Amino acid sequence: MNYAGMNAGSLTFTASLVVVALGGPSVLDTFQVLQLSAYSSLALGVVGLAFVWGILGILSLGHAAFFGIGAYAYAILSIAQGESTFAVAAAILAPSVLAVCLGYFLFYGRVGDVYLSVITLCVSLILFSFMNSTADVSYTLLSVPLGGFNGISAVPPLNWPGFVGDFLTPEATFSLCFLLLAAVYLALQFLRGTRLGRIMASVRENERRCELLGYDPRWLKLVGFVISAAIAGLAGALFTANTGYVGPTVFDLGQSSQFILWAIAGGMGTLSGAIIASFMLQFLASFIGTSQLFNTSLVFGTVIIFFVYALPNGIVPSLQGLLRKLSRLARRQRRRPEVIGDSIKSTP
Amino acid sequence: MTAMIETVGLTCRFGGVVAVDNVSLKIEEGELRCLIGPNGAGKTSLFKCLSGQVQPSGGRVLMKGREISRFHPHEIARMGMAIKMQVPSVFNGLSVHENVWLAAARLHRGKALEAIVDETLSAVGFRSAEAREKRADELSHAHRQWIELAMLAACKPAIALLDEPAAGMTQDEMLRTVELIKTINRSTTILVVEHDLEFISLLARKVTVLHQGKIFVEDTMSNISNNAAVREIYLGKQWRMAQ
Structure with a gap:
């Protein structure tokens, strides 16, 4: 296992994301650019979950709550202000504040793992239910109607910070999304290799031992939880x-389980x-x-069963294992003549 | 001189079971004390009370004269207490090096940290890089015990609690563990629970016998082994056979 955090693999992966970010717009058509930008923002949400689950061992089943709050915060503020800079900041801040409050009670109250998952899931479902029932015009925030099950539409895209109405082109947004994805990935990968990140991994491995070594697992979990919530908010x-x-569907079970499915499929412990x-x-x-x-849903159900049974380690670790096996095989092939000679000699 | 660890009327109840019953124990700085007693005598519960993993139902725990029984385990650890649990408690999914690194990283940084990790791992026989890269769950029971001892030593604690550090070890491994514990004892007060009587006679100067949650007797090992009452509750047949 590699503890360096920043290894050749992670740097290559970051570099390829940057290449896509800068080269993508010139080879893709507008539809693909728009589609991939949306995909990349969901990918950003799952990388935060992969961190908090894979490194700290906290299964946040309701990660969509943070994603959704980020999404709503952006929608409301960008409409109310006509400017997106503050809206993005608020979209990061609002879920972080919720994560601090929720995390404080969950971790400092020593809520067990299973209950923690159930509680986070309930929080997102409560938000789903609440947002669904705000269809009446009297439900407004900063004079923006929440829209109930119809949601909020005609949300303005990102604009250059400080320049009202100067919107980013789809291509620029695409580049920005992928660059942010690369930056967050690299930052988390870097964090894993630091002293803090390594101690966080020890919380996942054996919380009691971590505690008896003099670290406070409650604090470490809270920090990780808030980091992942902030990332989910930005993604939203x-x-x-x-x-x-x-x-409201950003808060529903489908959204939460999608994040979980992607993290499982990708491989626990890998970002x-x-x-x-x-x-x-x-x-x-x-x-x-x-x-x-x-x-x-039927196909995704099958996919999750496939991963749990056939590739329990997920895509990336399984591929890494396969590559290691192949290189070992290649080395053995080079040495084959001697090996055969030996086995003949040793046969009685 | 204030004692390193002192318990005053320490009591620990689980429902109707009184696991630790009004125990007053005093361990001086630099001492190496053995705690023996039959199964269910309350040894592990006493350790859990001392390290803050279990809140005592009554009484007090003093460390260098300071009351510690209401602190969290990580706070007590920061005051200088380290514990080796009965069942080896290491970071199974992490490498041997990482295990000891995590133990030392709280107090040390940079080069000093790597030096401590290297020194402690060498002391328990993990010298090669290959041995240090192994995952903790690939190791034998004895080696996991040593890793936990190394983690404890890397913390440079003022007091170390060792719960059955020689369990499941061969004779050679046990003798080596005795040496390790004596080395740790040069800078650390140690309280050790064991069942292996040979191990105890090699280590201890003073032995406390715990029976049904209470202190039964406190004496030197030779006096203890000649004590008919202790033999009856604990040593019994096994000791006579060893004789």
Whole structure:
């Protein structure tokens, strides 16, 4: 296992994200640019979950709560102000504040793992239920109607900071989304290798031992939880900026379970895996959705069963294992003549 | 001189079971004390009370004269207490090096940290880089015990609680563990729970016998082994066979 955090693999992965960010717009058509921008913002959401789950061992089943609050915060503020800079900041801040409050009670109250998952899930479902019942025109925030199950539409895209009305082109948004994804990935990967990150991993491995060594696991978990919530909030803001719409479904079970599915498929403990899996499965979802052959939920149910049974380590760790096996095989092939000689000699 | 660890009327109840019953124990600085007693005598519960993993139902725990029984385990650890649990408690999914690194990282940084990790790992026989890169769950029981001892030593604690550090070890491994503990004892007060009587006779100057949650007797090992009452409750047949 590599503890360096920043290794050749993670730097290569970051570099490829940057290449996509800068080179993508010149080879892709506008539809693909828009589609991939939306995909990348969901990928950003899952990388935060992969961090808090894979490194700290906290299964936040309701990660959509933070994503959704970020999405709504962006929608409301960008409409109210006509400017997106403060809206993005608020989309990061609001879920972080919720994560601090929620995390304080969960971790300092020593709520067990399973209950923690259930509570986070309930929080997102409560928000879903609440947002669904705000259809009446009297429900407004900063004079922006919340819209109930219809959601908020015509949300303005991102604009250059400080320049009202000077919107980013879809291509610029695409580049920004991928660069942010690369930056967050790299920052989290860097964090893993630091002293703090390594101690966080020890919380996942054995919380009691970590505590008996003199570290406070409650604090470490809270920090990680808030980091992942902030990332999810940013992801929500970018998603809404890309699609121009936010509705209560950002809080629903489907959204939360999608994040979980991507993190599992990508491989627990890897951040790049979650990103790769999220893109693959989003393409799959959109393919199934457009071809209308199967029910998407049915296919995803099958996919999750497949991963749990056939590739329990997830895509990236399984590929790494395969590569290691192949290179060992290649080395053995080079030495084969001697090996055969030995085995003949040793046969009685 | 104030004692390193002192308990005053320490009591620990689990429902109707009184695991630790009004125990007053005093361990001086630099001492190496053994705690013996039959199964269920309350040894592990006493350790859990001392380290803050279990809140005592009554009585007080003093460390260098300071009351510690209401603190969290990580706070007590920061005051200088380290514990080796009965079942080896290490970071299974992490490498041997990482395990000891995490133990030392609270107090040290940079080069000093790496030096301590290197020194402690060498002391328990993990010298090669290959041995240090192994995951803790790939190791034998004895080696995991040593890793936990190394983690404890890397913390440079003022007092160390060792719960059955020689369990499941061969004779050679046990003798080596005795040496390790004696080395740690040069700078650390130690309280050790064991069942292996040979191990105790090699280590201890003073032995406390715990029985049904209470202190039964406190004496030197030779006096303890000649004490008919202790033999009856604990040593019994096994000791006569060893004789």
